Amino acid sequence: MAAVTLSPGVSVRLKHQPAHWPDFWVVQCQRDRVWLRHLNWPSHLQICVRATQIAIADSLPQRCPLPHSVTVFPMPAPPPAAELLSTALASTP
Known part of the structure; x- marks a missing residue:
């Protein structure tokens, strides 16, 4: 059985x-x-699911390039808090 480390x-x-x-x-x-x-989504908005609801290689669509693999990408770093604050302040009238 295929497995993935989350x-x-x-x-x-x-x-x-x-x-x-x-x-x-x-x-x-x-x-x-x-x-x-x-x-x-805003950073405070998340969903909680059971690990068994995550698709692994055997149940992924055919576009998965390698058997028994899951496409993994690093999560991009969020912008610095100062940048978020200045953007929010600039958009308020």
């Missing part, structure tokens, strides 16, 4: 996730639970 910053897909939805990013793992979010 850790923060890993890109994953859920079982039965529509192909047009972007990948989720792992925020935290604890026991059999995984907290996920999309990059365009």
Whole structure:
């Protein structure tokens, strides 16, 4: 049986996730639970799923290039807090 190691910053897909939805990013793992979010969601918005809901190689669509693999990308670093604050202040009237 195929397996995947989940850790923060890993890109994953859920079982039965529509192909047009972007990948989720792992925020935290604890026991059999995984907290996920999309990059365009606010940082406080996350979903919690069981690890068994994560798609692994045997259930990924055919576009997966290697058997028994999961596409993994590092999570980009968030912009510095000062940059976020200045952007927020600039957009307020």
